[in-house]
Amino acid sequence: MLVRGKPHRTIWLKADGPGCVQIIDQRALPHELVIEDLHSVDDVFLAIRDMHVRGAPLIGAAAAWGVYLSIVGQADKFDLETLIEDGEYLKTARPTAVNLAWAVDRVIGRLKTAESGHLALAKLEAELICDEDEEICRRIGESGLSLISDIAQGKNGPVNILTHCNAGWLATVDWGTATSPIYHAQQQGIPLHVWVDETRPRNQGASLTAWELCEQGVDHSVIVDNAGGHLMQQGEVDLVIVGTDRTARNGDVANKIGTYLKALAAFDNKIPFYVALPSPTIDWSIDHGKQIPIEQRLGDEVSFIQGYLNNEQVNVRLTPEKSPAANPAFDVTPARLVTGLITERGVCEASEEGLLGLFPERGKHD
């Protein structure tokens, strides 16, 4: 999508490379645009571990490029053992990110059987992973576009869409998941306005989604997480689209903490509530959302907040020093509150039946 008016991905091979991969260092957003050069496996490891990049699809893409940089580092002689060591090292950058291990294994698997041309092959495979991710996100956008255009036909003025957290292109290689239908609608000339939940505690909405929409020229307003219910009561929201970290077989959806509250409000006000997801985030082995473990993160993310002061990022305290804070990072929205799931194969009901209609090959438990 656009950055300062020019099309960008979140990760790419530097043109005058080889041997240099570039990313947007998301820690500096929304206040500064920092393009970071990654030259080594170590650079990629740190970029993933310290969240210069985040979002499962983008972490996978970064890891793939990490394997490529491992081979760049080997100079003339390809050594599979070193490559596997580097791969295992990369996998530990964020141990719970499934895409990370998947991408590392995929690129290394492609190289194992090759006798020569490993650098070119690694580059090809990393590019393929990026292209595939972009394609999945593009299709999610096409799937979701009609949900927006149908609303646009029935009203004057912009379609008001509420979103929570950042399920935007910054979490993927391009397009994003929840944002992809929005960007597709923008390309169709449909008038839009997006309510951006700030998404405490880490404020991915206020910092990342708002930045994306600014750069892309999509009309939007940042709101506190408390405001969405009231806006729905007032008829100011036509549609909710969020992303998901994991979807259970029955359509229950785990996503950033607070998603459940917005789903309740949408249901109470008869506003459609959609979840956009690439099919790899469907966990077919899990029957319902109660089986999804919820990460408890450090209370400091609640007690402190990061902001911008005098041209630098600072971390300021919000709570009394003696007050403990609790910080569950995700919640589960039951399928009964979800109007539909937007996937790369189309839109379906949030149910096992709905999902199997689009993914019949998953008909048996696996």
Place this chain on the structure above:
Amino acid sequence: MLVRGKPHRTIWLKADGPGCVQIIDQRALPHELVIEDLHSVDDVFLAIRDMHVRGAPLIGAAAAWGVYLSIVGQADKFDLETLIEDGEYLKTARPTAVNLAWAVDRVIGRLKTAESGHLALAKLEAELICDEDEEICRRIGESGLSLISDIAQGKNGPVNILTHCNAGWLATVDWGTATSPIYHAQQQGIPLHVWVDETRPRNQGASLTAWELCEQGVDHSVIVDNAGGHLMQQGEVDLVIVGTDRTARNGDVANKIGTYLKALAAFDNKIPFYVALPSPTIDWSIDHGKQIPIEQRLGDEVSFIQGYLNNEQVNVRLTPEKSPAANPAFDVTPARLVTGLITERGVCEASEEGLLGLFPERGKHD
């Protein structure tokens, strides 16, 4: 309630006065305890306007002491005209606060007919307003106590109570409204744990409610506003108690933005949701909550946040400079989601019938 182990009110006449009223300057909380001396009508005006004190009952009490300080300022000769002028000036400090005008008019009304002893009379009336407010809040606590003790009898471990914003003693003269049942339960030795919603955008929960509970020694955890729904799903909340700015005749409740979302989650998880209110906040002239106008405040409260850095309060930017922000300050929770109203006359159903059961003198529209 307790501050550094000693009982305090939010406003009091300085012991070695006369002529000096003291308040806790709430702008410095939770990071510093600043006791401010008010010597004049101007001091009180600024304290109200610039929110050194806030909360309708406390604003009323401060205004009453403002009238007293006006007479102190007159030295020997009582001049009714000056007093009325000062009163009108005080009323403009926060034009929408009903208690402000009410308190000013009450004290001046008491003085108008007196021929002498105006200073003593003004002091008496201001003290009476404070005592009456404390008494209302104490009774709200007694009314709500059994809701907590009943839960305590049925479970092991602490009763988990969730509250939103600050309907605490800092908003009143003492006890608070939503917090009064909590403090009464603490005095009964009932084990408690309070989930404190931080309450963006102004963070009254994270700064004021958390500070109160720290000082009072009530076990608590600060959480982001997004977390409450998940905690309810997990069975971690036994009871919700919030305050209200205005209650309609049918039991619809206007309160700080985000209250509605918590009421939805409580309803969805069959958790009792109570609203504590002094009866003067019931607006008998309004049939239902849709008639309550909702204040739209400046977007800067969303785009920036106040925190503590290197021993000083700072305001840091959270959003991209080009991103607009919207900031509705209150929402309306429909009576159907409210388990009951806790008043100084007891607990009733959130309905016209319920309210008239406690306040039969309001049987006719007025």
